[in-house]
Amino acid sequence: EESAQVLYDFSAEPGNNELTVKEGETVTITNQSIGGGWIEAQNSRGEVGLVPEDYIEVPSFPGAGTTAPTPSFGNVAPPDLSIFDAYAPPAAPAQNQASNGNDPWSVWNADPSGGTNNNWASNPEGTQTGKSAADPWGSISQGHPQAYQGPGAEDDEWDDEWDDMKSTGGYAESESGESGAMQRGGAHASSMKISLNKFPGFSKSGPELYLLCKQLPKGKEKLPIYLGEVGPVWSYPESQLDCVVADPKKGSKMYGLKSYIEYQITPNTTNRPVNHRYKHFDWLYERLLDKFGSAIPIPSLPDKQVTGRFEEEFIKMRMERLQGWMTRMCRHPVVSGSEVFQIFLTYKDEKDWKTGKRKAEKDETVGVMIFSTIEPEAPDLDPVEVEQKCEQFSKFTKAMDDGVKEILTVGQEHWKRCTGPLPKEYQRIGKAFQNLSSVFTSSGYQGESTLTDAMTAAGKTYEEIAQMVAEQPKKDLHFLMETNNEYKGLLGCFPDTIGVHKAAIDKVKEADKLVATSKITPQDKGTMAKRVSTMSYTLQAEMNHFHSNRIYDYNRVMQLYLEEQVKFYETIAEKLRQAHSQFTTM
């Protein structure tokens, strides 16, 4: 047992054996070998509970501060990024140019086979940045950053699924959270969750690496882009991948101290279910973001976007949203065709999964280098057209983001009214009719029942309507909100994707000056122009994919919404017609 200083405030999740601590507080470590990123501590009032390890300054904690990856370069020569004054951090060239091999891509991924860390959790700051930026809800929800996973932590540890339950109400937060707007304001580089931020000092995710790469890596990956009716389009598979997320099962770890939920995912290709926990989805998300994030908006997982105050409701909601997320990924021809996505859906056994994981984590075609795999089957685009397209998409996604948020705000308000004051009012109307009816019953007047029976029935009808009104949002508004919520998340990724694109356009604009000052050769300039054209084809293909999905999704959700609304009003009308028929005036 030893004393330790608390570094950050931590709020315990009730019923989770946790201990609330305050920054600066001194606690006594009662058990340091809990594992899973937690230690057991006792506060001055004698209360004992779990606290995340990285919230406490434990002098002798093994593995802390030893997680910085050793950069190792692969077989491609790194470009001299210092030529872009605007982007080169003043005091960081040493790292940029540090060569520890001949593969520059290996720096993006610390070798996971070493088992020293799970790369997305090794840097709490990076994780936090990712949360508050990629996920507009992240900055609002009370969840603490994922606890550090020490060197001894097993691959399939507990995850903090339950901590997410702290967040309340998925839509309300959407308005107060301005991280999305901030992101759009130009800070996209730092918010990008691609692996660049893991390499100390290399904080920019600019497209220079791809634009000026002397020799593009020759992998077997090829992502063709065709010219379709609507313009550049991805190559779509003949049959669309789909999967069903279902059957959540509770499991527990650490002698029941921590529990988790395992979901069953069944793809339509194999029809064979695989099991995954939320943390595996998160792993997949990180891989997809690393690999495709520069070209394809990869929406955040529904981690913090949970509603529901009860465990079952929470699980149902998370599953529904994981299903939505998976469906969207399945629908994307590039994502769904990727090796990492296939492994996630079709691994045969634990060993197969672990091998697949390791392989995916070693993937070097990540970040802006994804553009190197893209092969547009079309003539190079004029830089002016590239810029125009980019501007158009930028404006459109911004405008749609506003429109979607407006619907969410209005929908949220309507939801509140439909579940709050409105049914209460109908209930009161119903009660008032019934009360008057029972007064009438007391009149002692003959033939009174011809009125009172009908009035009581009318009163009950309004009480039924009250209940219908209160339950209706779950039947229609829910899907309208979920779809718009999903689009809000998706649209929140565009600023990053478009940001990379704009940065590339800016670089090409600088090309003449760079040639003039002999910083690059005229040939380099030609390469840059060609590559930015490839990037534009990618963006256009992605926008066309987005538009096509959007038109389908909004047609679908509006149909669903209106269908349920029609049913709702028809049912009310029918109920009232019944009530009406009971009154008589002879």
Added chain:
Amino acid sequence: EESAQVLYDFSAEPGNNELTVKEGETVTITNQSIGGGWIEAQNSRGEVGLVPEDYIEVPSFPGAGTTAPTPSFGNVAPPDLSIFDAYAPPAAPAQNQASNGNDPWSVWNADPSGGTNNNWASNPEGTQTGKSAADPWGSISQGHPQAYQGPGAEDDEWDDEWDDMKSTGGYAESESGESGAMQRGGAHASSMKISLNKFPGFSKSGPELYLLCKQLPKGKEKLPIYLGEVGPVWSYPESQLDCVVADPKKGSKMYGLKSYIEYQITPNTTNRPVNHRYKHFDWLYERLLDKFGSAIPIPSLPDKQVTGRFEEEFIKMRMERLQGWMTRMCRHPVVSGSEVFQIFLTYKDEKDWKTGKRKAEKDETVGVMIFSTIEPEAPDLDPVEVEQKCEQFSKFTKAMDDGVKEILTVGQEHWKRCTGPLPKEYQRIGKAFQNLSSVFTSSGYQGESTLTDAMTAAGKTYEEIAQMVAEQPKKDLHFLMETNNEYKGLLGCFPDTIGVHKAAIDKVKEADKLVATSKITPQDKGTMAKRVSTMSYTLQAEMNHFHSNRIYDYNRVMQLYLEEQVKFYETIAEKLRQAHSQFTTM
């Protein structure tokens, strides 16, 4: 020109040439011969305008303080009311016994043929009491009491119809106005508007006059009560009288300084329209209250119960309520059969009307003496049964009053929501859909219109729904509110009616003691019991009339309400079905 002291606060009606004055303020009389109960005054700021005469202490005002009627007794000997210690005011016997002729009923009505005053306006205090008690809204509305009508005032002067426009919202006030409850609390005598309060010192409207009257007046009026299926019932005419109030026309008086509205009333008996101004309705109300108020609840005129901020809306509303009031009076077999009511509906010319008016004002069968015309064709009732019935009716009317007020409160709230936040919300939903649709239109993506046309239409549909929601209360809730409002007014009269009845029961209970102390003879006691039985038959007939009308009215209004509600929800469902059909997911 002379200075005068302002006695009460008076708020000028904008656009009506009036002057706002404060109690205690000194003004200069600039024109005392305006007439119509008004004088022109100038305040210290030099502003000139009309002020009601009785709001200002004008020393030499002719006719002020000279309106006390000279009591004159008719051909029936007045009972010695001093025997009821509880009721006899200690220092008032002189007036009670003052005999100025042999007709005691003439004291209730100052001789109108003398033209000194219109009797309901001659006593501002009495008028005010009547307003705040009989009309629960009266105490809330800002209207000032009707101005004193001086000796020179013509019969058909302007009335202060426009002043009523100050009151806003008919239903909201119903809750804050507790005058109805106070009335029920036992202060019924002072609030009764029957002419008793015009005879100074005789402030109680107890039933003694009738119970102990030595010799009942023998008029030609006979009001039989039969034993019907439901118990004692009035004698109903074969065809029911009805009338239509329509065609309001604006006229003006005093060189355009004051304007009034004349309504056309057409009874179904003659089918010949007669014209009446609001003040004539008020005159009729006063006559009916004087004559039948002790036995039959005569609801207040809709004077202060006006809604509508615009002149047209106000006139429409007042007309609608006058129609409701007239319909209710027409439906009452006793009221509709009375001479005064018939004169009002069928007078042939101005002279006929004036003659009829004078005759009605001379009517001596008023107050509790109405019971002397009632002839129950049934055996006398046991006093115990009389009391039980009375208790039952008292409880019922009180309970119904509560029930009706609950509906008014709830309806008022619902009205507010339906015309306020709810349509705004639907409008915002509609706008949000349309906004998103117009963003989509800007995508430049092919085939976008398959979505955007439908979304725009859906958005417009919700805007239409918003308008429907806002307009719906006028179509359904309005009648539900009006009916309940009418019943609230009617129920507010019952405490007085029942109060007279209870007082009579109490008197009969005292009979034995009075006989023992030789204050009355055993024969008197028998007469009292018989007369209280007659009163009970009257109350029962009236309650049965009330119940029968109530059952019809509530069946009718509920039918109407639900019918419109069904239409409303069906129309919305149909509109949404249309909107739904425009979306496609192929």
